[in-house]
Amino acid sequence: MKIGIIVGSVREGRAARTVAEWVQATADQREEATFEIVDLADFDLPMLTSPIIPGMANRQYDDERVVRFGQAIDQYDGFVFVTPEYNHSIPGAFKNAFDSLAPEWTGKTVAFVSYGADGGIRAVEHWRSVVANFSMHAVRQQVALSLFTELGQDGLQLQERRVGELDVLVDQLVAATRALVLQDQPVA
Ligand SMILES: Cc1cc2nc3c(=O)[nH]c(=O)nc-3n(C[C@H](O)[C@H](O)[C@H](O)COP(=O)(O)O)c2cc1C
Structure with a gap:
């Protein structure tokens, strides 16, 4: 099982x-799945202007950067979305990246690690509605970090309970992903 940890901001100094590196370092101690970082900033994705709706494109996207992103996302069975909150919602660049593909997300699992003044919880509530359109299975557990007390200039200063919260999130994500992967395997 492969899980992609998506870095959901392309801002300088993000x-x-x-x-995402904290999520990977913690999740990597588990043997049930491989966890890899997928950094949106590595793909330089264009704003979606294609006349063909991604869901109708049969993976034949008209921009090479989108094709490359699609191939990257296709490799994963599930995801952790590391998402900030911008203006009480999803960051535009992350939403644009999500909108640029379709089958690559469909039916897969997702869990959310967010941050913001109020833990980024509004962004996650919006994400839950968005991912439903591709029948993604979003797990209940989320980790919501405080912008003011946990994300500093000198890195993360996490509350002690965060490791336990992330552990539960990974448990739920791995269990849901395993169930879906097994369901897809042909019966012998
Ligand atoms: C355009 C913009 C809008 C923002 N709006 C919110 C907001 O509505 N709620 C919030 O908690 N933080 C908001 N913030 C602050 C972000 O939580 C903070 O800048 C965070 O570091 C952004 O994540 P990033 O550094 O990974 O891009 C906003 C930041 C930006 C750039």
Whole structure:
């Protein structure tokens, strides 16, 4: 099983990469799945302008950067979305990246690690509605970090309970992903 940890901000000086590295370092101690970082900033994705809706494109996207992103996302059975909250919602660049593909997300699992003044919880509530469109299975547990007390100039200063919270999130994500992967295997 392979899980992609998506770095959901492309801003210079972003916190997302640091948060994603913490998720990977913690999740990597588990043997049930491989956890890899997928950094949106590595793909330089264009704004979606294609006349063909991604869901109708049969993976034949008209921009090479989108094709490359699609191939990257296709490798994973499930995801951790590391998401900030911008203006009480999802960051535009992350939403655009999500909108640029379709079958690559469909039916897969997702869990959310967020941050913001109020833990980024509004962004996650919006994500839950968005991912439903691709029948993604979003797990209940989420980790919501405080922008003011846990994300500093000198890296993360996490509350002690965060490791336990992330552990439960990974448990739920691995269990849901395993169930879906097994379901897809042909009966012998
Ligand atoms: C355009 C913009 C809008 C923001 N709006 C919110 C907001 O509505 N709620 C919030 O908690 N933080 C908000 N913030 C602050 C972000 O939580 C903070 O800048 C965080 O570090 C952004 O994540 P990033 O550094 O990974 O890009 C906003 C930041 C930006 C850049």
